Amino acid sequence: MFRPGVSTFLNYLVAEFFTKVYPFNFRPDSGGHRANNGGVHRFRLGLCSFTWQIKRVIDLRSDTVSKPTPAMRRAMATAEVGDDVFGDDPTVRDLESHTAELLGKEAAVFVSSGTQSNLCALMAHCQRGDEYLVGDHAHTYMFEGGGAAVLGSIQPQTVSMLDSGMLDLDAAEAAIKPDDAHFARTRLLCLENTTDGKVIGLEDLEAGRELADRHNLGYHLDGARLWNASVALGVPPVGIAAPFDSVSVCLSKGLGAPVGSVLVGSASLIDEARKWRKMLGGAMRQVGLLAAAGRHAIDHHLERLAEDHENAQLLAEGLAQIDGIELEAQNTNMVFVRTPQKMPEMEQGLLRRGVQTRWSGNHSRMVVHLDVSETDVKSVLAAVSSELND
Numbered sequence: 001m002f003r004p005g006v007s008t009f010l011n012y013l014v015a016e017f018f019t020k021v022y023p024f025n026f027r028p029d030s031g032g033h034r035a036n037n038g039g040v041h042r043f044r045l046g047l048c049s050f051t052w053q054i055k056r057v058i059d060l061r062s063d064t065v066s067k068p069t070p071a072m073r074r075a076m077a078t079a080e081v082g083d084d085v086f087g088d089d090p091t092v093r094d095l096e097s098h099t100a101e102l103l104g105k106e107a108a109v110f111v112s113s114g115t116q117s118n119l120c121a122l123m124a125h126c127q128r129g130d131e132y133l134v135g136d137h138a139h140t141y142m143f144e145g146g147g148a149a150v151l152g153s154i155q156p157q158t159v160s161m162l163d164s165g166m167l168d169l170d171a172a173e174a175a176i177k178p179d180d181a182h183f184a185r186t187r188l189l190c191l192e193n194t195t196d197g198k199v200i201g202l203e204d205l206e207a208g209r210e211l212a213d214r215h216n217l218g219y220h221l222d223g224a225r226l227w228n229a230s231v232a233l234g235v236p237p238v239g240i241a242a243p244f245d246s247v248s249v250c251l252s253k254g255l256g257a258p259v260g261s262v263l264v265g266s267a268s269l270i271d272e273a274r275k276w277r278k279m280l281g282g283a284m285r286q287v288g289l290l291a292a293a294g295r296h297a298i299d300h301h302l303e304r305l306a307e308d309h310e311n312a313q314l315l316a317e318g319l320a321q322i323d324g325i326e327l328e329a330q331n332t333n334m335v336f337v338r339t340p341q342k343m344p345e346m347e348q349g350l351l352r353r354g355v356q357t358r359w360s361g362n363h364s365r366m367v368v369h370l371d372v373s374e375t376d377v378k379s380v381l382a383a384v385s386s387e388l389n390d
């Protein structure tokens with residue numbers, strides 16, 4: 001015979017709590033523009049209010065790790081959408097025309113990622129058997145799966161990069177192939193700004209344009225972090241984009257959108273890029289939900305990148321003071337450090353102290369972003385110091 005006992009009663013209470021009380025009383029607060037403020041939770045019972053904070057991890061692995069803010073999520077939830085493959089999504093159309101205008105180009109196409117954006121650009125500029133000139137550790141060449149060669153039949157011709165991040169233009173010019181059946185046709189010059197957080201200045205960008213013009217080459221910018229360059233130089237985005245025929249910008253790095261990049265250029269180039277986007281499986285339907293996040297990111301998170309650069313400087317200055325850390329560089333939102341010898345335990349040790357980093361041997365790149373505050377930087381410095389010296 002069934003006898004309700006103490007445990008049944010407790011089960012009932014737990015179920016009631018989680019279905020009726022918890023959803024209406026426990027609210028993660030959102031601090032300022034940050035989505036990830038450590039999860040401050042509050043529970044109200046009658047006149048009493050209990051607050052506690054769940055310790056969070058400060059993630060410095062990349063500026064791609066930030067979470068959409070509550071305001072961004074609201075913009076996404078209320079976005080008007082349509083089938084973008086039919087050109088029916090007003091939010092995508094708005095993001096495309098706004099980004100084209102911001103970067104001073106005729107047209108734009110919204111794509112899923114920086115990788116897809118660069119690949120669509122390369123395939124729009126180059127035919128099968130053509131060649132593009134690219135930095136020997138540029139993202140397009142090193143970290144995009146060789147897509148230009150594999151899917152575009154475009155041969156990469158690497159060019160050494162100077163300490164400034166700029167391509168060695170003399171080396172680039174020397175690598176341009178003569179018009180001869182033995183060679184691939186050199187068609188495109190490709191730059192990256194920022195690169196490892198380094199800002200390439202307007203004179204260098206212009207010098208690249210002159211080289212491209214002398215040899216009748218297209219000129220493409222991987223501007224995944226063009227926004228950081230713009231803020232660091234105090235030059236509006238259009239000024240950085242001006243010398244280029246096409247520019248790819250990412251919304252999901254410092255700007256903090258969850259997904260998306262935009263490729264801008266002339267109307268005919270973007271038409272061509274749209275065709276490649278479709279072939280790559282990147283044409284999406286009611287994607288205004290994501291475009292809304294991108295538009296929100298441009299409107300609200302662009303100018304605040306200056307805060308990331310300041311926090312990165314604070315981090316760099318603090319790390320330089322810690323015994324056992326050598327500061328290599330701080331460029332915009334990125335800080336590069338090394339330890340005198342390999343510290344295999346460093347990653348795990350810091351993680352136990354609430355700081356997530358990536359180490360390659362004795363090197364680490366630490367990236368400051370939307371979800372890292374000045375207070376967080378101080379916590380990181382305390383964690384690194386304790387890890388090395390306690």
Ligand SMILES: Cc1ncc(COP(=O)(O)O)c(C=O)c1O
Nearest residue numbers: 113114115116139192222224250
């Ligand atoms: C300079 C640069 N270009 C392009 C990309 C590719 O972007 P995605 O990861 O969105 O494909 C990245 C990604 O980190 C990058 O750092």
